[in-house]
Each structure stands twice: as structure tokens, then as C-alpha cells.
Amino acid sequence: MELVFVKPGYRSVFCMDELLEKDEANGKTKRKRRNTMPERKVVLEDKELPKAWYNVLADLPKPLPPVLHPATKEPVKPEDLLPIFPMPLIEQEMSPKRWIEIPEEVLKVYALYRPSPLYRAYSLEKALGTSARIYYKNESFSPPGSHKPNTAIAQAYYNKAAGVKRIATETGAGQWGSALAYGCSMFGIKCTIYMVRISYEQKPYRRILAQTWGAEMFRSPSNRTNFGRKILEEDPECSGSLGMAISEAVEDAATHDDTKYSIGSCLNHVLLHQTIVGLETEKQLEKIGEKPDVMIGCVGGGSNFSGFFLPFVPRKLSGDDIRFVAVEPKACPTLTRGPYRFDYGDTAGMAPILKMFTLGHSFIPPPIHAGGLRYHGDAPILCHLVNLGLVEARAYHQREVFEAALLFTRTEGFLPAPETAHATKAVIDEAKDAKPGKVIVFNHSGHGFFDLGAYQAYFEGKLKDYEYPQEKIEEALKLLPEVKEA
Numbered sequence: 433m434e435l436v437f438v439k440p441g442y443r444s445v446f447c448m449d450e451l452l453e454k455d456e457a458n459g460k461t462k463r464k465r466r467n468t469m470p471e472r473k474v475v476l477e478d479k480e481l482p483k484a485w486y487n488v489l490a491d492l493p494k495p496l497p498p499v500l501h502p503a504t505k506e507p508v509k510p511e512d513l514l515p516i517f518p519m520p521l522i523e524q525e526m527s528p529k530r531w532i533e534i535p536e537e538v539l540k541v542y543a544l545y546r547p548s549p550l551y552r553a554y555s556l557e558k559a560l561g562t563s564a565r566i567y568y569k570n571e572s573f574s575p576p577g578s579h580k581p582n583t584a585i586a587q588a589y590y591n592k593a594a595g596v597k598r599i600a601t602e603t604g605a606g607q608w609g610s611a612l613a614y615g616c617s618m619f620g621i622k623c624t625i626y627m628v629r630i631s632y633e634q635k636p637y638r639r640i641l642a643q644t645w646g647a648e649m650f651r652s653p654s655n656r657t658n659f660g661r662k663i664l665e666e667d668p669e670c671s672g673s674l675g676m677a678i679s680e681a682v683e684d685a686a687t688h689d690d691t692k693y694s695i696g697s698c699l700n701h702v703l704l705h706q707t708i709v710g711l712e713t714e715k716q717l718e719k720i721g722e723k724p725d726v727m728i729g730c731v732g733g734g735s736n737f738s739g740f741f742l743p744f745v746p747r748k749l750s751g752d753d754i755r756f757v758a759v760e761p762k763a764c765p766t767l768t769r770g771p772y773r774f775d776y777g778d779t780a781g782m783a784p785i786l787k788m789f790t791l792g793h794s795f796i797p798p799p800i801h802a803g804g805l806r807y808h809g810d811a812p813i814l815c816h817l818v819n820l821g822l823v824e825a826r827a828y829h830q831r832e833v834f835e836a837a838l839l840f841t842r843t844e845g846f847l848p849a850p851e852t853a854h855a856t857k858a859v860i861d862e863a864k865d866a867k868p869g870k871v872i873v874f875n876h877s878g879h880g881f882f883d884l885g886a887y888q889a890y891f892e893g894k895l896k897d898y899e900y901p902q903e904k905i906e907e908a909l910k911l912l913p914e915v916k917e918a
């Protein structure tokens with residue numbers, strides 16, 4: 433008897449192998465179908481990698497509020513940003529074009545780990561007993577282990593092409609720093625990283641990872657910048673914050689001709705580069721004939737979630753019933769409790785002023801383990817969409833987030849970064865009591881292999897939940913820049 437396997441369609445919930453059974457005696461063929469293993473992931477070939485990023489600025493129903501110069505408080509002009517960014521990135525920041533071509537050199541590096549797979553979370557679904565279908569885009573396969581290289585590679589490329597010799601940046605727990613170190617090493621450009629002091633000391637492994645890619649690392653506040661020295665004079669034991677580290681990196685870039693600054697989230701060009709995630713997701717869902725009902729992601733500065741859902745915004749604007757859910761920590765409740773105001777992007781007030789939901793640029797975050805979700809503001813594009821009612825936001829405490837992370841790890845097998853696990857928690861809540869057939873898609877933004885200390889603290893019952901005090905928000909808001917709103 434000869435058995436011939438026919439390739440299954442992607443549509444099937446189970447992988448239905450069609451088995452053609454040929455009866456040698458009478459030469460007739462019988463068709464049989466059998467259930468084999470579930471179709472767990474949708475992969476794209478290298479040649480299916482999107483060739484252009486999607487720029488939502490072309491489709492926004494209301495224009496984005498302007499970015500203001502920190503000194504004049506007037507809208508910034510491209511030349512104002514030249515001391516810190518190369519011109520192609522400034523153009524992308526302000527571009528009205530819907531599609532921006534991805535350079536060949538960037539695609540070549542992307543192809544090392546992209547397209548990333550889209551998984552169906554069968555085991556999680558089963559554990560929850562849900563009748564929803566859950567999918568996750570797995571961004572943890574990049575060399576540093578998160579979505580961050582999607583923009584690090586692009587930024588390193590444009591800087592190199594503009595003749596820049598060195599890039600300075602900040603990092604919190606080290607995800608962004610390690611990603612930029614990797615991106616810079618791909619294009620042979622130097623990388624200087626100001627790492628928030630508490631993480632530099634308590635979380636050495638991402639620092640060491642960045643060093644393996646050749647980056648030089650400094651604890652922030654440092655004595656390399658005027659701003660760092662001023663902070664250290666006032667408080668030699670200062671544990672640092674992301675806002676302070678940004679101020680140091682911006683000062684480093686602005687005071688060295690051969691150096692520019694690079695940012696890991698928040699700004700329009702960063703979100704633009706991250707749309708590679710959503711564009712791939714769109715192709716993958718199309719392949720299996722699925723349409724998302726809800727798309728979920730965690731939010732620090734807003735780049736992984738925005739890159740994931742922005743390519744779906746035009747559908748929502750043309751009437752599709754699709755929800756976008758942003759998830760943040762209750763300890764840093766920017767979108768859920770901050771007001772929508774103009775504020776500085778950094779602590780020193782050297783970075784541009786952005787209209788965003790903010791906890792105030794003087795915010796010093798409680799020591800939660802999702803280090804990448806502790807920024808005082810959020811991406812202006814994401815904030816604008818939340819303000820227009822197109823995106824929902826919700827917040828969780830860290831203990832419930834770690835509980836969700838463990839359910840995911842013990843069913844799907846992948847260990848989420850604590851940041852990512854905020855999205856996982858929201859997915860679990862959305863899946864409970866879901867109507868049959870609800871399609872939930874989320875972004876698994878990174879792995880938690882360097883966060884085992886946090887998991888250990890959870891196992892040992894040492895994790896605390898923090899509710900950010902209202903008085904602190906109100907106090908910080910008194911320091912917002914005075915800006916005349918149009």
C-alpha cells in the first residue's frame with residue numbers, strides 16, 4: 433500500500449493530514465482524513481518580510497499635537513533636532529508618508545531573526561477552558577531576546593550612513609541597552625550606555641550582554657556629564673531613574689560632534705520601525721483566515737504595543753469591530769491615571785516637550801520588576817489614540833502579573849519578561865468568559881531569562897504590590913512646563 437500525504441490547509445484547527453490510500457488489488461484510491469498534531473504556529477518565509485514600515489501619521493483622524501522645543505516651547509523644527517539625531521530619522525519622525533521603505537541593509541539584519549512566528553496558544557486556551565482563540569506574536573527570538581532590536585538595527589544603520597561614529601543612549605534594566613549594543617555591532621559603530629544605577633548594580637547580566645557586543649557602560653547618574661555630576665553632588669547615593677539617564681545620554685550626544693543620541697521607545701520613528709511586528713502579524717492572520725477581535729500589548733514607552741497594533745488602525749477607522757488594549761503596571765499608571773499634558777521627555781528638561789499622559793518628569797518609580805515599564809510618560813502617538821478613544825488602557829499589580837506569567841510558562845513553555853507578562857495577564861482576563869470564537873492576539877515582547885531574580889523573589893513571596901500615591905502625581909504635575917495650548 434502506498435501512502436501519500438497531502439499538505440494540510442492552515443485553516444484547520446487541527447492539522448488534518450489527507451491520507452490517500454491506494455488499494456494495490458483494484459488500483460482504486462480511497463481518501464482518508466486523520467487528526468494529527470495541532471497547527472501551533474504560522475511562519476512566514478524570509479522573502480515575505482515586509483519591505484516598508486507603516487506610518488500611522490498618514491491616517492490619524494486628528495493631527496498629532498506638536499513636539500515643542502524645551503527652551504523656546506515653540507514647535508521644533510528639523511534642524512533643532514540635528515544635534516541629537518541624524519537627518520533621516522528626523523525626517524521619519526515628521527514624515528506624512530504612509531509607507532517608508534526599509535533599507536536593504538536593515539532587511540538583511542532583520543532576516544537573522546525575522547519574520548517572527550505567530551503562535552496559537554492551544555495549551556493556555558485549554559488550561560483556561562476558554563472558547564476564545566488566542567494567538568501570540570513571539571518577539572523573544574531576536575539575539576537580545578525582545579522586540580527592541582527592530583528599531584536598534586534601523587537607528588544604528590541610519591547613524592552609520594550619516595557618518596556618525598558613536599551613539600549614546602540610556603537603559604533601565606538593560607533590554608534596550610543590549611539591543612542597541614547589538615544593533616551597533618552589526619554596523620560597526622561605537623555605543624555608550626548610561627544604565628540606571630540600581631539596575632547596573634542589581635541586574636548585571638544584561639550589562640554584561642551589552643558589553644559582549646562591544647558597548648561601553650556607565651552607571652547613571654555618572655560623573656561623565658554636567659547633569660550627572662549635579663545629581664551626585666546633591667545625592668551621592670542616588671539610585672537613578674530612566675529620566676536621569678536620558679538626560680545624561682542627550683547631553684553626551686549634544687556635546688560631542690561625532691556622537692548622536694538614540695532612544696528605545698516613545699518617539700514616532702521608533703514606533704514606525706516597530707510596525708514590522710504588526711505588518712507580519714497581519715500577513716500571518718490573513719494566511720489562516722483569522723481577524724482579531726482584540727489586540728493586547730504591554731506599555732513602557734509604547735513601542736512594542738504600538739508597532740503591533742498600529743497597522744490595524746485603518747481597519748478600526750473604517751468601521752471594523754476591533755479593540756486595542758494597552759497594559760501597564762499599577763505602580764507606574766501613566767495611561768490609566770496620568771493627565772494628558774505637555775511634559776519633558778527627561779528629568780533635566782533637555783529633551784523635547786511632548787504631549788502625553790504623564791506622571792511628571794520628576795517621577796521616581798517604585799522598585800517593581802518590570803524595569804522597562806517604569807517611564808513617566810508614553811509615546812505621543814499612543815497617547816493621542818488613547819485620548820481619541822481608539823485605544824483602551826488598564827493596569828495590574830505585579831503579583832497577579834507574575835501569576836499569569838507562570839500559567840503561560842507552564843502551558844505554552846515560553847518564559848515571559850516581567851514587562852511582557854502584563855500583556856499575558858490581560859489576555860487571560862479577556863479569555864475568561866469570552867464569547868465562542870473571540871480572537872485574542874497579543875505581543876509576546878520578550879523572554880525573561882535575565883529576570884530570574886524577579887521570578888525567585890516571586891517564589892519566595894518577596895514581591896510587593898505598589899499603588900502609586902495620588903499626592904505624588906499631583907506634586908510632580910506642579911513641575912510640568914508651562915505651555916500655551918492651542
Ligand SMILES: Cc1ncc(COP(=O)(O)O)c(C=O)c1O
Nearest residue numbers: 607697732733734735736804878
Ligand atoms: C521585553 C520588553 N517588553 C516591553 C517593554 C516596554 O517597552 P515599550 O513599551 O517601548 O515596548 C520593554 C522595555 O524595556 C521590554 O524590555
